[in-house]
């Protein structure tokens with residue numbers, strides 16, 4: 386049975402910054418700050434559904450910079466969540482915050498309230514890109530915060546963006562490489578989406594910024610996904626959630642509601658193309674892929690199957706339950 390998490394969006398409140406891409410009001414789809422009562426209500430609903438459990442269900446505070454919130458308010462939210470963890474309904478709390486809003490003191494408060502995972506919005510490991518996007522912290526801040534989080538025994542999550550103002554695919558790859566060297570427990574990758582009412586929106590409208598297109602972001606993010614996968618680092622999110630009013634505030638950039646599927650499809654297509662390079666085209670083949678990834682391997686609207694056919698390869702793609710993620714086997718088929 387699928388386990389239930391509780392996700393509570395804490396909007397822009399408490400954040401003294403104005404990053405080039407950020408309009409928290411648009412991203413979270415709500416401007417209202419949740420109250421302790423809202424936290425209890427959300428937890429009660431999950432408890433009644435009987436799907437949450439102490440092994441892997443979490444109460445997650447997302448959307449802003451949790452540790453930058455006014456302290457009394459932050460503690461009121463954590464206090465509301467605590468009985469549900471002590472009661473065995475959830476395993477802990479997950480928060481996201483900025484790298485420069487982490488120190489030993491705040492970590493000891495988070496520990497007391499059973500926070501188990503801290504995700505850092507790092508976005509880039511290039512100081513120049515961070516500066517140009519008004520992040521207000523450096524790559525060194527990310528490294529320092531990551532180390533403190535890990536030393537204090539929390540799980541570490543790192544979030545990055547591709548195609549930011551001033552970035553390049555190479556800088557994005559370097560960010561992924563720098564993340565890998567920090568050994569995070571999980572990663573999120575967000576291709577930059579340009580929203581109305583943001584500094585990036587103004588740069589885009591004035592022609593000073595050309596955002597990454599979907600066509601550019603998919604192969605790059607597929608490559609990053611493979612880099613993390615090879616290093617056994619789970620990418621728990623790829624592309625913005627299609628919640629709130631992202632579509633309404635959208636100006637430009639790589640947004641697709643099934644972005645991850647597009648990237649995974651790209652990985653399978655590359656693997657198949659490279660495997661077929663040395664095989665005779667006169668022959669028909671069966672390509673086996675992990676069973677759970679069959680539709681991704683075929684590609685959206687069977688795009689991958691068509692691409693193979695277009696270069697003269699006759700093949701049928703089939704699922705095999707014994708194959709691991711991104712593994713493929715090719716067999717000759719009797720014609």
Ligand code: SF4
Nearest residue numbers: 400402403404407449
């Ligand atoms: S730090 Fe986070 S919440 Fe604050 S402006 Fe930047 S992206 Fe938005």
